[in-house]
Amino acid sequence: MSNGRLVIISGPSGSGKDTILKRVLEILPEIKFSISSITRPMRPGEVEGEKYNFVSKEYFEDMIKNDMLLEYNNYVGNYYGTPKAPVEKVINEGGEIILEIDVNGQKNVKSQVESSLSVFIMPPSVEVLRERLIGRGTDSAEVIEKRMKTAIFEMECAKNYDYIVINDDLEKAVEDFVTIIKADRMNIQRNNKIIDEVLGKC
Amino acid sequence: MSNGRLVIISGPSGSGKDTILKRVLEILPEIKFSISSITRPMRPGEVEGEKYNFVSKEYFEDMIKNDMLLEYNNYVGNYYGTPKAPVEKVINEGGEIILEIDVNGQKNVKSQVESSLSVFIMPPSVEVLRERLIGRGTDSAEVIEKRMKTAIFEMECAKNYDYIVINDDLEKAVEDFVTIIKADRMNIQRNNKIIDEVLGKC
Numbered sequence: 001m002s003n004g005r006l007v008i009i010s011g012p013s014g015s016g017k018d019t020i021l022k023r024v025l026e027i028l029p030e031i032k033f034s035i036s037s038i039t040r041p042m043r044p045g046e047v048e049g050e051k052y053n054f055v056s057k058e059y060f061e062d063m064i065k066n067d068m069l070l071e072y073n074n075y076v077g078n079y080y081g082t083p084k085a086p087v088e089k090v091i092n093e094g095g096e097i098i099l100e101i102d103v104n105g106q107k108n109v110k111s112q113v114e115s116s117l118s119v120f121i122m123p124p125s126v127e128v129l130r131e132r133l134i135g136r137g138t139d140s141a142e143v144i145e146k147r148m149k150t151a152i153f154e155m156e157c158a159k160n161y162d163y164i165v166i167n168d169d170l171e172k173a174v175e176d177f178v179t180i181i182k183a184d185r186m187n188i189q190r191n192n193k194i195i196d197e198v199l200g201k202c
Numbered sequence: 203m204s205n206g207r208l209v210i211i212s213g214p215s216g217s218g219k220d221t222i223l224k225r226v227l228e229i230l231p232e233i234k235f236s237i238s239s240i241t242r243p244m245r246p247g248e249v250e251g252e253k254y255n256f257v258s259k260e261y262f263e264d265m266i267k268n269d270m271l272l273e274y275n276n277y278v279g280n281y282y283g284t285p286k287a288p289v290e291k292v293i294n295e296g297g298e299i300i301l302e303i304d305v306n307g308q309k310n311v312k313s314q315v316e317s318s319l320s321v322f323i324m325p326p327s328v329e330v331l332r333e334r335l336i337g338r339g340t341d342s343a344e345v346i347e348k349r350m351k352t353a354i355f356e357m358e359c360a361k362n363y364d365y366i367v368i369n370d371d372l373e374k375a376v377e378d379f380v381t382i383i384k385a386d387r388m389n390i391q392r393n394n395k396i397i398d399e400v401l402g403k404c
Contacts, residue, residue, distance in 0.1 A: 163388045188366060
């Protein structure tokens with residue numbers, strides 16, 4: 001049995017990482033998704049336990065105290081974090097679990113978890129990213145410029161990731177992500193036991 | 203443009219590495235193959251410049267003196283080596299070049315070339331490897347046992363490689379090798395320039 005892997009996906013708003021992630025989980029249904037614990041109120045359309053577990057501030061602070069989180073952040077008064085237990089379970093069983101986190105989360109997780117693989121989703125250019133954000137029609141020009149500044153900061157952090165996927169064509173980007181996961185399954189870090197198995201050692 | 207890569211393929215006699223390599227080079231014709239320089243006489247069926255350049259002992263020793271080889275070995279009085287120039291040319295142009303070398307060659311190259319990617323081809327088991335060698339019908343029982351000893355030594359060195367491909371089914375093994383190369387093209391080591399390109403820096 002191969003060793004497990006924690007897979008991190010990040011990318012700026014407008015990179016298409018949510019859509020890519022959804023499609024990758026359909027293509028490789030054996031991969032688990034890490035549900036974040038958060039303290040902000042549920043928004044319309046959100047479902048408890050799908051992408052997030054909605055918990056109280058007190059419960060979250062207990063998790064921090066008891067070292068139950070792999071990483072967490074406080075953003076405008078609300079906590080966001082990754083519970084340790086489900087991640088450790090999947091890795092110990094030799095599986096893969098995907099975490100959708102930002103560049104700060106990736107930095108924290110990478111320094112803690114040896115068996116991690118991080119993928120950054122990039123738009124093909126800054127101009128295309130701006131056009132995508134404008135095209136959504138949901139944000140004011142001011143909000144868009146703020147998002148662009150954050151995006152550029154995040155893209156500069158892409159150098160800290162293991163892989164970069166350029167999302168120019170969605171289907172190609174999905175295929176690229178799947179290719180990275182499949183190649184990683186043959187990585188020596190995950191196959192040290194296989195050498196002994198082939199050699200007939202226990 | 204991405205940075206180039208030196209790809210190393212190794213595997214014991216009977217692992218199927220020659221067949222896999224041939225198929226991979228057909229599927230990805232943009233990949234170059236590194237032609238070794240050797241001093242042993244040409245064997246029937248071999249073609250100058252195909253897999254080997256047949257050179258004199260004097261010429262080979264001049265290459266050693268002039269630091270023109272990436273790695274070399276002397277085996278029963280004959281030299282085998284990898285000329286540096288073609289490898290450096292391909293890497294500087296952002297391409298990929300495959301070297302078919304043994305576990306000692308891999309160790310030497312890996313310590314010298316930062317931008318290398320090494321893949322070890324494994325048989326599914328020691329028993330299958332023995333059956334394959336017997337099935338060829340070309341070697342005596344004694345030669346087969348000698349090959350098996352070498353193979354087991356080589357397989358124990360597989361832990362020094364970046365990836366392991368198990369050759370149980372040939373088409374699957376070819377696909378696996380292609381997947382490793384394609385994923386590697388998205389590796390951050392090869393894409394540092396792409397971040398600047400997306401960000402519009404020169």
